[in-house]
Amino acid sequence: xxxxxxxxxxxxxxxxxxxxxxxxxxxxxxxxxxxxxxxxxxxxxxxxxxxxxxxxxxxxxxxxxxxxxxxxxxxxxxxxxxxxxxxxxxxxxxxxxxxxxxxxxxxxxxxxxxxxxxxxxxxxxxxxxxxxxxxxxxxxxxxxxxxxxxxxxxxxxxxxxxxxx
Numbered sequence: 001x002x003x004x005x006x007x008x009x010x011x012x013x014x015x016x017x018x019x020x021x022x023x024x025x026x027x028x029x030x031x032x033x034x035x036x037x038x039x040x041x042x043x044x045x046x047x048x049x050x051x052x053x054x055x056x057x058x059x060x061x062x063x064x065x066x067x068x069x070x071x072x073x074x075x076x077x078x079x080x081x082x083x084x085x086x087x088x089x090x091x092x093x094x095x096x097x098x099x100x101x102x103x104x105x106x107x108x109x110x111x112x113x114x115x116x117x118x119x120x121x122x123x124x125x126x127x128x129x130x131x132x133x134x135x136x137x138x139x140x141x142x143x144x145x146x147x148x149x150x151x152x153x154x155x156x157x158x159x160x161x162x163x164x165x
Contacts, residue, residue, distance in 0.1 A: 017143075027124065028117050035112045044085075045113055047076055048102065051086060052110045056099040058091060085109060 029042070040048070043066070050065045051057060057065075063073045077100065080086035085106030091097035102110065125133055 028120050030120075035109075035116055040109060040113075043076065044080060045109075047073075047080065048085060048106055048110050049113070051100045052102050052107065055101055058097045058099060060097070062100060080106070 046066060047062060050062060054061065054065075059070060059073055059077065062077070063070050066073060068076075077086055077088065081088060083105075084103055087101050087103050088098040089101065091099050125136075128136065
């Protein structure tokens with residue numbers, strides 16, 4: 001009977017997760033400019049995915065999620081609105097705020113992005129044995145669940161659509 005390896009330290013797991021994120025960013029970013037919706041910057045895509053996930057969020061909430069200044073996010077939303085991807089509407093909670101929603105075109109762009117990502121991931125997963133794929137799926141779901149629980153609801157709206165990003 002062989003001795004079991006000690007469990008990994010949180011720092012070791014964090015380092016592997018960082019490496020995986022960087023690899024995925026590289027792999028998933030390739031070919032993104034060839035999507036039917038055309039070239040959309042990574043920052044714009046992050047915003048579109050966040051707005052899709054937290055439909056009706058306000059600018060303050062988007063600033064928090066993107067880690068950017070209000071002026072940068074406001075300009076970003078101006079560009080996305082000019083491209084026909086995002087619409088702003090008066091907040092139902094506060095007269096001083098606006099709510100952000102994807103237009104039909106914006107939703108199409110996000111769906112194309114997600115489809116592209118799934119295709120790339122399926123190519124990557126094709127070499128895994130079923131037991132490895134199951135283990136990976138469990139670990140990733142645990143990561144998603146933990147991140148959702150620690151984030152709570154989206155800042156600025158109190159609403160969120162967990163599991164859709």
